Amino acid sequence: MEVWRPSVGIERLRALTGANVASHSAFSSCVVSAPVVPWHKAVTDRLEQLLKLSKGWDGYDGVAVRFENATFAIKVLELVFPGHGPIPQIVPGATGDLQIEWHMDQADIEIHVLGPYRVQAWRATAATGRDGEEVRLTNDFAIVARWINEMLEPRRAAHTTAA
Amino acid sequence: MMPISTIRSDDLPDFENPPLNEVVVGVQFAPPQAYQLIRAGEVWRLFASEFPHVEEHPPIMPAFELFGGPPGPPISLGINVQGALHNRLWFLSPDRDQIIQFQPDRLLHNWRKSLSPSNEYPRFESMIARFEKELTTLEQYFMSLSGERLLCNQCEISYINHIPMTGGDLPNRAGAWLRFLNFGEPEPDDLSGVIRRVVRSESGAPVGRLNCEFVMDTRSLGGLVLTLSIRGAPAGADIATAIDFLKRGRQLLCVEFAAVTTDMAHKIWGRVR
Numbered sequence: 001m002e003v004w005r006p007s008v009g010i011e012r013l014r015a016l017t018g019a020n021v022a023s024h025s026a027f028s029s030c031v032v033s034a035p036v037v038p039w040h041k042a043v044t045d046r047l048e049q050l051l052k053l054s055k056g057w058d059g060y061d062g063v064a065v066r067f068e069n070a071t072f073a074i075k076v077l078e079l080v081f082p083g084h085g086p087i088p089q090i091v092p093g094a095t096g097d098l099q100i101e102w103h104m105d106q107a108d109i110e111i112h113v114l115g116p117y118r119v120q121a122w123r124a125t126a127a128t129g130r131d132g133e134e135v136r137l138t139n140d141f142a143i144v145a146r147w148i149n150e151m152l153e154p155r156r157a158a159h160t161t162a163a
Numbered sequence: 164m165m166p167i168s169t170i171r172s173d174d175l176p177d178f179e180n181p182p183l184n185e186v187v188v189g190v191q192f193a194p195p196q197a198y199q200l201i202r203a204g205e206v207w208r209l210f211a212s213e214f215p216h217v218e219e220h221p222p223i224m225p226a227f228e229l230f231g232g233p234p235g236p237p238i239s240l241g242i243n244v245q246g247a248l249h250n251r252l253w254f255l256s257p258d259r260d261q262i263i264q265f266q267p268d269r270l271l272h273n274w275r276k277s278l279s280p281s282n283e284y285p286r287f288e289s290m291i292a293r294f295e296k297e298l299t300t301l302e303q304y305f306m307s308l309s310g311e312r313l314l315c316n317q318c319e320i321s322y323i324n325h326i327p328m329t330g331g332d333l334p335n336r337a338g339a340w341l342r343f344l345n346f347g348e349p350e351p352d353d354l355s356g357v358i359r360r361v362v363r364s365e366s367g368a369p370v371g372r373l374n375c376e377f378v379m380d381t382r383s384l385g386g387l388v389l390t391l392s393i394r395g396a397p398a399g400a401d402i403a404t405a406i407d408f409l410k411r412g413r414q415l416l417c418v419e420f421a422a423v424t425t426d427m428a429h430k431i432w433g434r435v436r
Contacts, residue, residue: 037235037236037238040236040238043238044238044239044240047240048240051240066193066194067194067225067240067248068193068194068225068268068316070240071224071225071227071240072225072227074238074239074240075227075229076229077238078234078235078236078237078238079229079230079231079232079233079234079235080231080232081235082235083235083236115193115316116193116225116227116316116317116396117227117316117396138396139227139228139229139230139369139370139395139396140229140230140231140368140369141229141230141231141232142230142231142232143231144231145231145232
């Protein structure tokens with residue numbers, strides 16, 4: 001029987017080019033959507049709620065979270081937060097800013113988005129003591145990715161042991 | 164402020180007849196608090212003498228280039244939040260080859276090739292000088308509303324090249340045009356891909372991202388579309404710093420274009436340097 005094969009396979013394209021070569025979308029209609037990362041809906045729902053806060057929501061002059069700050073926060077989470085992990089709390093600030101927080105046994109982490117590229121990140125662990133450590137960040141969030149990874153490591157180890 | 168040179172730098176690759184189809188320079192900024200949708204007509208009037216036509220298009224979502232981890236699957240916020248973004252307006256020149264794109268958090272200027280014989284690429288030096296004036300005009304307008312300056316947070320420059328591969332004796336192999344492709348036989352019918360690289364400052368800190376996107380389809384496109392772009396945050400929030408980012412980005416893109424395309428292609432496009 002004749003064997004069907006594409007004129008150039010995608011693996012061969014990758015090998016030949018070394019580039020991120022994607023197949024054209026001719027077969028995309030039969031592809032099932034990628035699994036949704038569990039925290040996406042919870043986080044976007046919460047942010048959309050915070051974007052709709054009315055003026056004076058805090059009993060003073062607080063304004064809704066600014067759209068560009070919410071968008072920036074999502075970009076940070078896309079980068080530093082893996083697909084599985086505890087959903088962070090998201091707390092509005094009074095001036096359109098917001099804070100992303102995890103409070104766990106092993107660590108507390110807070111990422112304060114003051115504006116696009118204006119972020120203060122803080123964490124406290126047994127090693128840092130209660131005062132913790134704080135950094136100001138602009139576009140490079142490698143340190144926060146490391147903090148979150150370290151925070152989640154005991155959970156992963158526990159899951160592996162249980163399995 | 165130092166005057167902007169409109170003379171092309173001597174050390175950049177140069178072509179007599181590059182396959183350039185469109186150039187975009189743009190800046191994203193914090194939406195001014197005092198600006199409201201009802202004022203869009205006032206913004207158009209700032210530019211209407213040279214850009215008399217208006218079109219309305221869906222908004223571009225805020226974009227940020229971040230570093231420090233592998234990006235996860237993209238997530239998007241709904242934009243059905245009142246006042247989050249309003250539509251993007253195009254202000255077009257009489258020939259429709261120059262476009263100012265405006266929305267409350269962005270200003271972009273496009274040049275695009277048209278069928279008009281007078282439609283020659285105005286060259287980057289004059290395009291960036293013009294864009295700086297347009298940004299300054301917009302900033303002055305926003306300042307007249309509430310004293311707010313433009314706080315630039317992201318810059319973008321893109322060069323879109325249309326490389327014909329059919330007709331005459333032009334080679335119809337992708338590898339004849341792009342240095343990094345070599346399929347042997349048989350050639351693919353169509354292909355697309357993106358190569359992304361982090362752009363770093365002299366100190367090694369990430370400042371932006373260079374994207375090289377290519378789409379080849381000899382049937383519907385008649386060749387290759389090669390888009391080179393750089394996006395990133397300027398070192399400061401003022402207009403001069405944003406313009407500086409765009410100028411540096413343009414230099415990198417010129418060098419990248421010469422690096423990813425073949426010597427044969429350079430010969431066809433009349434490389435002079």
